[in-house]
């Protein structure tokens with residue numbers, strides 16, 4: 585096998601391994617980063633839901649309560665869950681893959697009844713009370729989706745409307761009926777806030793970044809291979825080739841071949857120098873023999 589082929593095989597093996605290792609690490613890093621960003625997005629939306637809940641409880645309900653008591657009326661707009669779900673439904677309209685829900689196992693509004701996978705998440709929170717947040721992924725018709733969930737316990741202030749129909753505002757029972765959304769126990773995890781965020785966009789960005797990086801690294805590796813080959817040709821292959829053809833000529837008795845050029849003090853030059861000395865000694869010996 586020729587020296588160039590041998591070296592090229594070694595170079596290609598080294599570059600290939602390097603590219604593979606870099607590719608694996610970069611891929612992991614990019615996709616992990618995409619996931620972290622998606623989680624961050626979900627957290628922001630969840631906080632927006634929480635902020636709307638707090639605003640409704642602190643600012644809207646006191647205003648509407650006065651009016652509700654006077655008129656014996658009930659406005660769902662005074663309910664934190666209602667305002668958080670409704671306001672973020674506008675976000676869902678603009679970005680259909682983004683969704684905010686407050687599913688409950690026993691909901692006041694049937695539209696909030698937990699789907700199978702949501703019920704699993706709520707039950708997970710009920711079984712593991714130390715769990716304060718849960719992140720996972722699932723497949724949806726529009727692609728992979730990440731969801732972030734937080735448990736919702738029933739605290740004392742919730743009991744006015746979620747304990748029994750007798751305690752709840754009559755106007756509310758008139759709207760929602762006496763069967764759903766009651767019987768919640770104090771401090772029990774009754775529902776969850778769940779935000780779903782699509783993975784397709786960040787994953788697409790990560791995938792494009794990955795292939796871009798690999799393309800550039802592949803280009804740099806190919807260029808390095810060309811440069812290494814040129815260096816190999818100039819520093820080793822050509823001088824060794826000159827030396828072997830000179831040796832060939834000399835072995836055939838043609839002692840008149842010109843001396844090899846000696847440049848620098850590397851191993852090849854030292855060898856060429858030694859070769860020239862041997863060539864000269866041989867020529868001298870032959871001359872002495874002839875005389």
Ligand code: HEC
Pocket residue numbers: 660662663664665666669686687688690691692693694696736737738739741742743744745746756760765775776
């Ligand atoms: C003033 C009465 C009232 C209070 C107080 C109240 N809720 Fe509700 N809650 C409702 C009504 C009415 C709905 C249904 C709203 C709708 O139509 O979307 C609801 C809906 C919900 C939902 C969505 C699931 C469902 O049942 O439809 C959750 C979760 C929820 N409430 C949790 C709580 C928690 C937790 C508290 C206490 C921090 C609380 N609620 C306090 C009246 C109340």
